[in-house]
Amino acid sequence: MKNLFDLTGKTAIVTGANTGLGQAIAVALAGAGAGIVAVGRSAMDETERLCRDTGVAFRAVQADLSSLEPIDRIVAASAEAGNRIDILVNNAGIIRRADAIDFTEKDWDDVMNVNLKSTFFLSQAVARRMLVDGHGGKIINIASLLSFQGGIRIPSYTASKSGLAGLTRLLACEWAAKGINVNGIAPGYFVTNNTEALRNDPKRSSEILSRIPAGRWGDPGDLGGAAVFLASSAADYVHGIVLPVDGGWLAR
Numbered sequence: 579m580k581n582l583f584d585l586t587g588k589t590a591i592v593t594g595a596n597t598g599l600g601q602a603i604a605v606a607l608a609g610a611g612a613g614i615v616a617v618g619r620s621a622m623d624e625t626e627r628l629c630r631d632t633g634v635a636f637r638a639v640q641a642d643l644s645s646l647e648p649i650d651r652i653v654a655a656s657a658e659a660g661n662r663i664d665i666l667v668n669n670a671g672i673i674r675r676a677d678a679i680d681f682t683e684k685d686w687d688d689v690m691n692v693n694l695k696s697t698f699f700l701s702q703a704v705a706r707r708m709l710v711d712g713h714g715g716k717i718i719n720i721a722s723l724l725s726f727q728g729g730i731r732i733p734s735y736t737a738s739k740s741g742l743a744g745l746t747r748l749l750a751c752e753w754a755a756k757g758i759n760v761n762g763i764a765p766g767y768f769v770t771n772n773t774e775a776l777r778n779d780p781k782r783s784s785e786i787l788s789r790i791p792a793g794r795w796g797d798p799g800d801l802g803g804a805a806v807f808l809a810s811s812a813a814d815y816v817h818g819i820v821l822p823v824d825g826g827w828l829a830r
């Protein structure tokens with residue numbers, strides 16, 4: 579029987595793959611057989627070692643996604659390896675915390691630029707390439723619980739992740755008939771740099787933990803299965819969803 583989740587021979591771009599959820603997603607896709615193009619502003623050595631251990635091809639592309647400068651470079655470098663781009667995971671993201679009443683324009687723009695603007699234009703550039711290649715593809719946006727909820731003290735993050743859920747649906751509607759699946763994953767509370775401030779705050783940390791039905795924070799590896807699913811032929815008829823991987827948080 580065909581393995582619906584096999585990614586052998588596919589190439590996946592993963593942004594922000596040096597650490598945290600992006601690294602775990604890259605390793606999971608590599609484990610399913612996909613070659614990895616790891617995109618980000620920091621060294622990818624650890625991710626490279628973990629991906630190569632699975633026997634797949636690996637390439638790192640240095641890129642700061644706070645501007646659109648690297649977009650064409652990322653697509654060109656991915657294709658240079660002689661590969662089609664089959665999968666794009668828009669994972670790179672930042673968060674800034676301050677009360678809405680004090681929030682600065684810089685903290686608004688910085689977050690929106692990485693989390694939403696670059697995500698849209700990289701998706702556009704990759705989709706153009708997928709359309710030329712004519713084999714379709716999978717685009718996976720890393721959204722958030724803040725795609726569904728308001729949160730506190732993170733106005734630009736909530737706006738960006740709520741916007742990303744809408745963008746996921748719009749792109750799915752435009753590109754579904756062209757063979758490109760656009761979906762999202764909404765991680766709950768995971769142990770990464772992104773949540774360090776929350777985990778260091780004993781009150782917030784215990785409030786969050788007590789609300790998670792699974793009774794624990796997410797480990798980055800918990801996200802791998804959802805990423806492989808949405809990247810694989812098992813999800814060929816799945817379009818425009820934002821799949822929570824949250825230990826049951828949204829079910830509460």
Ligand code: NAP
Pocket residue numbers: 593594595596597598599600617618619620641642643644669670671672692720721722723764765766767768769770771772773
């Ligand atoms: P993280 O450890 O802080 O990772 C963020 C990644 O984005 C890093 O690789 C980071 O690179 C990269 N990045 C940030 N700004 C960038 C830029 N200008 N150019 C290129 N890369 C950039 O946090 P994480 O939790 O793994 O976050 C990954 C994604 O999951 C984010 O979109 C985040 O919003 C989302 N998310 C996380 C959680 C959670 O609980 N952890 C929950 C929901 C959603 P550097 O290391 O070089 O900064």
